Amino acid sequence: MQTPQAAGRPGLVSLVGMVRSGSTYLEGYLADQYGGIAVGELIGVWGAMENSEILCACMNRPLECSFWCEVVGRYEGLLDPDTRRFMQETNRRVMPVRNYRSWLQTLRLPLNKTMQWYCTEVSRLYLAVGAAAESAGSHLVVDSSKHPFFYGLARASGGFEAFEHTPAIRLVRDPRGVLYSLARPKAQVTTQGAVTQMVAHGGIRGIRYWWAMNSAADRVVPIGTPMIRYEDLGSDAVAYLMARWGYREQPAVELTRHQLVANPVRQQGTRTFQLDARWQAAGLPWRTGVATMLRPWMRRYGYLDKPQSELDRP
Numbered sequence: 319m320q321t322p323q324a325a326g327r328p329g330l331v332s333l334v335g336m337v338r339s340g341s342t343y344l345e346g347y348l349a350d351q352y353g354g355i356a357v358g359e360l361i362g363v364w365g366a367m368e369n370s371e372i373l374c375a376c377m378n379r380p381l382e383c384s385f386w387c388e389v390v391g392r393y394e395g396l397l398d399p400d401t402r403r404f405m406q407e408t409n410r411r412v413m414p415v416r417n418y419r420s421w422l423q424t425l426r427l428p429l430n431k432t433m434q435w436y437c438t439e440v441s442r443l444y445l446a447v448g449a450a451a452e453s454a455g456s457h458l459v460v461d462s463s464k465h466p467f468f469y470g471l472a473r474a475s476g477g478f479e480a481f482e483h484t485p486a487i488r489l490v491r492d493p494r495g496v497l498y499s500l501a502r503p504k505a506q507v508t509t510q511g512a513v514t515q516m517v518a519h520g521g522i523r524g525i526r527y528w529w530a531m532n533s534a535a536d537r538v539v540p541i542g543t544p545m546i547r548y549e550d551l552g553s554d555a556v557a558y559l560m561a562r563w564g565y566r567e568q569p570a571v572e573l574t575r576h577q578l579v580a581n582p583v584r585q586q587g588t589r590t591f592q593l594d595a596r597w598q599a600a601g602l603p604w605r606t607g608v609a610t611m612l613r614p615w616m617r618r619y620g621y622l623d624k625p626q627s628e629l630d631r632p
């Protein structure tokens with residue numbers, strides 16, 4: 319097999335799973351180490367283009383960022399108000415986890431006209447991102463959209479044809495760590511200065527969110543898709559995986575990080591991975607309940623290999 323770095327077209331690595339699982343760190347790391355570009359959550363790019371406050375991870379406004387200017391030059395839908403409105407409205411309608419069952423059904427059946435239109439726009443975005451990355455001399459694009467339904471649609475859309483190699487990584491994290499993180503607001507730098515993000519999910523809603531995203535992610539990724547746990551991001555598991563896929567470490571191509579939509583840490587430059595285990599010391603009353611409710615999934619991801627008392631130890 320020709321390695322992505324020897325081919326003309328870049329490879330695409332899609333991170334699939336739940337938010338607050340380390341995807342922003344992972345995509346930045348991959349982009350830095352393998353001559354790639356981290357593009358953030360492509361699912362949200364239409365909305366980001368409409369938001370006058372958003373700054374790219376390179377700290378430019380989207381239309382002042384060299385990478386996104388290249389993308390927009392190839393895909394005018396990002397500037398078209400009707401397309402942006404349609405994509406945002408469709409995202410708001412179909413992506414919430416209350417639609418979990420219809421995600422899986424939709425991916426099995428022929429798409430209706432609305433979802434065909436949606437997929438056409440998704441395809442155009444991926445084709446433009448791939449072409450822009452190739453033009454920048456990049457060998458790798460990392461998409462941290464994570465949403466399993468969006469990943470399934472993107473994969474079926476034809477947009478992955480811009481890439482030489484399109485593996486996914488199933489990213490998982492202990493639900494207690496995710497819920498703790500979801501309950502903490504994060505400040506990000508915008509064109510208006512620092513603002514605080516809204517906390518979207520907490521308590522029981524967070525449990526359902528974690529379950530639906532992970533359960534659907536397991537179903538939509540191809541058989542054999544490797545799983546990386548947040549807790550293993552500081553190990554050599556990722557380097558081993560990339561070597562298996564034929565990527566060799568190499569200098570970055572100019573700026574590597576162009577996430578418009580991602581965790582605010584995207585704006586903090588290169589960082590080494592630091593395990594955030596504050597949830598273990600937080601003494602949250604719901605922690606044991608979460609472990610009980612999600613026990614089968616935690617076992618599937620290896621979080622119950624250790625005695626429960628050890629996992630719960632502050």
Ligand SMILES: [Zn+2]
Pocket residue numbers: 374375376377378383384385386575576577
């Ligand atoms: Zn940028």
